Amino acid sequence: MSALLPVVEAPLRRFPSLDLDCELATAWLEAFLRDELLERRGVARAVVGLSGGVDSAVTAFLCARALGPQNLTCIRMPYVSSGADSLADARAVVETLGCNERTIEITAAVDGYLQFEPQADARRRGNVMARTRMIVLFDQSAKLGALPIGTGNKTERLMGYFTWHADDSPPLNPLGDLFKTQVWALARHLGVPDRIVAKAPSADLEANQTDEADLGITYLEADRILSLMLTGYADAKIVARGFAPADVALVRGRVESTHWKRHLPTTAMLSSTAINEYYLRPVDF
């Protein structure tokens, strides 16, 4: 009789790795910021809008490392309904980094417009706040001879969970190709205060709002599904790896209904010299 041979079971790869070599990522993103700011544009200073959340905290940490904290100005822009914790958490980032800080309350500017639109719902009000914050960031940048640095992560960009031409408008974005869970890992590596990394992410446009409640899925599940989706797996294959069909449908629906948010405006093409159709030049040309 022959003995059975021992079997080594190959592990099932349920989803592509979301692992991040944080030391390498930090070095790469610092070099990105220095190259794009100092060398390409000759700009030594950066402005970051600090919300008290993890994305803007990580962005500020990276800018401080790349440019020196003296060349970073963090701006807190609370609206009257913004959480007091958010302001305190943003202050903790500034204190840790030793960078410049300015607090500019946007309530008067936002309400100056919204008084004419008292019926505006929460979504519209949130968009007005986000766009007002960008007015402040761009103007402060002009004043300081700085560039505003974007803070949007890959998950929110893919889910369309941001205000178009607001959060996505700064000319440089170091985190835009990192999923939210990777931003958390990077935050821990960089020494972002624990409270900020641990708290539930929130757009803080309304009281007790959380991203995950808004989105209807946790970031961890969303990131895993998104990474499979972007790698090219069909929904049935993703479900076969153990994800809930409803979650996969939710993520797919959000991605596919928001492609426009990741592009510039649609322009009617009328000639064979149409910009970005025929006349093609890269952004750094």
Add this chain to the structure above:
Amino acid sequence: MKLAIVQTKPRKGDVAANLAELAEVFAQLAAEDAPYDLVVLPEAALTGYFLEGGVYDLAFTAEDLAARLAGLWRASPGATRGTLDLAVGFFENAGGTFYNSALYLEIGPLAHRIVHVHRKMFLPTYGVFDEERFLSRGRRLQAFDTRFGRMALLICEDAWHAIMPTLAALKGARTLIVPSASPGRGLAAGGELESVTHWRNVLRSYAVEHGMYVLYAGLAGFEGGKGMTGSSALIDPFGETVARLPALGAHILRAEVDFSEIDIARARLPLLGDLGAVLPDLLYDDELTPAFARRVEGRTA
């Protein structure tokens, strides 16, 4: 043979500034006591890589580029002591047809000579790449004779297809020069980008399989958020990485190269000789030859 691999970090589209910077590099090289014999530069070394339609504004003829580089080298104090060979990647305008090319040039004290121009055959047109939208494919892989033995040039994706260094070696090349512009991707783990690891693995495998020196010149610097991964390297015919530059920033790799090492490596591991003997059996295979025959008929029809 004294070699410099110059890892450049060009300013996008600013040829004048990049030539001025190269003049400074040349001055630095020419100031050394022992003269250099061969200088290797990356792909798109004088313009940057991602040019889109800008490639038509910034392409050189091979003759024009050769004359400019020869003039630039000779203008460096002390440069005219001997002859310098120079390999560089550039966008080529060949009578209105545009290629991603690499030039091998011999610069004497008084005259220069174009030894070879290789036109990139594998134009990446997927993902972040869009070369074939703007450029034409090179149609021929050739090895060429230099003062330092027979060589071949492979540009970037040319060298990601194992058949290319294999054919180059079969055509007699003993040294592979690989100018490249590789945007980094993959930050999962391991202390280097996954694309850099892939480059290292494939180049080492070619060097050891065919007993060749591999001179890899990688472009550096960020281009619209895409970080070129430098990592220029000299790999010996035993597959050992003799020296390697960092991924980020402009650097010079300086090395003394002894081409007689190739004979030792090939004698010890005569895989290339074995391949030459078996190659006819591999190529004249019923599963391959009908397909070749159809293509040849189609081309002549």
